[in-house]
Amino acid sequence: MSHILRRQGWVAGLFALLIILFIVTKLIQPGYGSGDFGSLARAVLPYAFAVAAQTIVVIAGGIDLSVAAMMALTSVTAASMMAGASEEYALFVVPFVLAMGLVLGALNGVLIVVTRVPDIVVTLAMLFVLQGAALLVLDAPGGAAAEWLKATIVGTVPIPGLPDTVEAWLPKALLLLVVCLCIIWIPLRRSRLGLSIYAIGSSELAAFRSGVPVARTRIAAYAFSGLFAAMGGLALTMSTGIGAPIPGPYLLASVAAVVLGGVALGGGKGGLLGPIVAVFVLRLVRTDLTLLAIDPNVTAIIEGVIMVAVVMFGAFITMRSRQS
Amino acid sequence: MSSAATVPQAPSFGRRLKRFMADRPIVPLVILLVALVVxxxxxxxxxxxxxxxxxxxKxxxxxxxxxxxxxMTMLTGGIxxxxGTVATMSAFIMATQIVNQDPTVAFLLAMTPAVLIGLVNGIGVGVFRVHPLIMTLGTSLIGTGFLQVYQRTVIASGAKIPDFLNWLGTGVSFGFPNALLLFIxxxxFIVFTLNRTGFGRLLYAVGDNERATRLSGVRYWQVILALYILSSLLAGITGLLYIGLIKAPSLSLAEPLVLPSVAAAVIGGTSIFGGRGGYAGTIVGALILTVLTTLLTILQMPEGARRMLFGAIVLLVTAAYLRITEDR
Structure with missing residues (x-):
């Protein structure tokens, strides 16, 4: 009971932090409005999917170093397939790329199970492989995205009966994020498989002895991670309109947000909500620093220091609670 | 796999071979290296x-x-x-400060960020118990940020590579690269530290069973702090050597070496979970990766295919190595 309280307390604390940050933002830039919130949601989108991909693997007691490379590969694949193709063709591209992410993620899992090499090494090797594959697909940023796909994250959600002022705070990107995550996460969390994922992360031996199919569960966790990463890749293509073969800073950001979100790196603890809120917090900090007209390079330093400080604080709290 | 173990008096040849390789993990590595050269x-x-x-x-x-x-960090279960960032920083600072400063001053300035980053890593991992992967990723992000800000302050003064580093990094005397003067x-030092000093034993002990080590009175945070500062100092020195080899100071100079360095240690038989491994295997691992890179360049693989194969081989070698050594 106290454990649940502590976990929810962590997420609630993050929400409070997010609200404080919004207030700070409003103080710095009194003109900060719905349009800026929309662009924040769009900026968060690829990060949020990367974090979701990392979260599920970390809960299962692993780590996925190939998240960013997977996003790069799926992004260039989608962009190069859609280049010069008709609008309708994209209807085929999206499921294809998602399936690709699922399969490549499952491959990660299969390799870990079959070779028995530590997951950190397998996903590191996969990082090389996926990066290389992305370079083979497109050796320079390029490709294109279908117009309707780009439009799905621009603008706001029209809901009849709501005044425009409220509607303006519901960007499509946010809706897309919530829908995509909920569609997968909520059924998964309530299913047997979801419970198994938590079980193998908590104690693999205990899970095995209780009859959890450890190998299958691990593969499934990595497959879902790949699926989320593919969504992230698509989100990248959707927001930029092209695909870039060089992975972005999503690996570090995903791990930091996972920790900040209250998911123990040992596995078996935490949920998806915390890390997602953490992503918003981290991105909003960046927005604030930009609004304060701070040199972007100094921004990178401050962002890093904040990330490290928060992680240190989190580790300190965990240590204290373990001792008492 | 263990069926042969039930007949203790007559172990099969395969099993004896396996046992031999498990006892001498460096043998399969050297065989692989020779095979690659062949x-x-x-x-x-x-x-x-x-x-x-x-x-x-070289x-x-x-x-x-x-x-x-x-x-060394993996032996304690860290990484x-x-x-990469530390090496890049020391190289870049050395190349830009040598223009106006005395070499000793430039050297000290170049090593300062290494010590600082090592100190922060050590405090984060040892005192606050942050996972080393995140802590060091975070400090490398911060370091890169500082380097970018620093770059703008020295953009007017330009950069040059000190002659000594040039000689050390590139030079060859009597058929031997001068870099060996630093490397040997x-x-x-590393082998001696790991095998013959109390500090080295503590690294193995911490990685093997941290709780037991702490209960035996070892101050965990002191060991970790010393370890990460040492690691950073070595990285800083590598940066100085590397700038003499590459001769083009850039903000991502040593960054491409980070993942191969992890791969080299893993191929060399050091367990990423700590407690097992040694430096001799790592040296062979680094040689294997370097020869492999040459091989792929000669085969004229496109950059993408080269990276893919590189990843696949890292995985295969590690898997094969695990198979050979796991029946202890």
Whole structure:
């Protein structure tokens, strides 16, 4: 009971932090409005999917170093397939790329199970492989995205009966994020498989002895991670309109947000909500620093220091609670 | 796999071979290295000569020192991903400060960020118990930020590579790369530290069973702090050597060495979970990766395919190695 309280307390604390940050933002830039919130949601989108991909693997007691490379590969694949193709063709591209992410993620899992090499090494090797594959697909940023796909994250959600002022705070990107995550996460969390994922992360031996199919569960966790990463890749293509073969800073950001979100790196603890809120917090900090007209390079330093400080604080709290 | 174990009096040849390889993990690695060199010689007859060997060793040395940082941190169950940034920082600061400063001052300035980053890593991992992967990724991000800000302050003064570093990084005397003058003491130091000093024993102990180590009165945070500062210092020195080899100071100079350095330590048989491994295997691992890179360049693979194969081989070697050594 106290454990649940502590976990929810962590997420609630993050929400409070997010609200404080919004207030700070409003103080710095009194003109900060719905349009800026929309662009924040769009900026968060690829990060949020990367974090979701990392979260599920970390809960299962692993780590996925190939998240960013997977996003790069799926992004260039989608962009190069859609280049010069008709609008309708994209209807085929999206499921294809998602399936690709699922399969490549499952491959990660299969390799870990079959070779028995530590997951950190397998996903590191996969990082090389996926990066290389992305370079083979497109050796320079390029490709294109279908117009309707780009439009799905621009603008706001029209809901009849709501005044425009409220509607303006519901960007499509946010809706897309919530829908995509909920569609997968909520059924998964309530299913047997979801419970198994938590079980193998908590104690693999205990899970095995209780009859959890450890190998299958691990593969499934990595497959879902790949699926989320593919969504992230698509989100990248959707927001930029092209695909870039060089992975972005999503690996570090995903791990930091996972920790900040209250998911123990040992596995078996935490949920998806915390890390997602953490992503918003981290991105909003960046927005604030930009609004304060701070040199972007100094921004990178401050962002890093904040990330490290928060992680240190989190580790300190965990240590204290373990001792008492 | 264990069916042979039930007949203790007559172990099969395969099992004896396995046991031999498990006891001497360096043997399969050397065999692999030789095999790679032989393949290279078959593909390009005559390429393997004195000059080629000197060149390979020259490029393997910076990788091997960085992989030494990984070996030591991995022995405690950690990892140091900030080595690339630390090496880049010390190299860049050295190349820009040497223009106006005394070499000693420039050297001290170049090593300052290394000490600082090592200190922060050590405090984060040892005192606050942050996971080393995140801590070192974070400090490398911060370091890169500082380097970018610093770059703008020295943009007018330009950069040059000190002659001594040039000599050390690139020069060859009597068929031996001068870099060995730096590497051999470093390698002896690491091997000696790991095998013959109390500190080295503590690294193994911490990685093997941290709780037991702490209950035996070891101050965990002191060991970790010393370890990460040492690792950072070695990375800083590698940066100085590397700038003499590459001769083009940039903000991402040593960054491409980070993942191969992890791979070299892993191929060399150091367990990423701690407690098992050594530096001799890591050196062979670094040589294997360097020869492999040459091999792929000669095969004229496109950059993408080269990286893919590189990843696949890292995985295969590690898996094969695990198979051979796991029946202890």
């Amino acid at each position: 393949i290279l010689q078959i593909l390009r007859p005559g390429i393997v000569n004195e000059r080629w060997i000197a060149n390979t060793v 490029f393997a040395i910076p990788l091997a020192i960085l992989a030494g940082c990984q070996t 140091d991903l900030s080595v 003491p470093v390698a002896v």
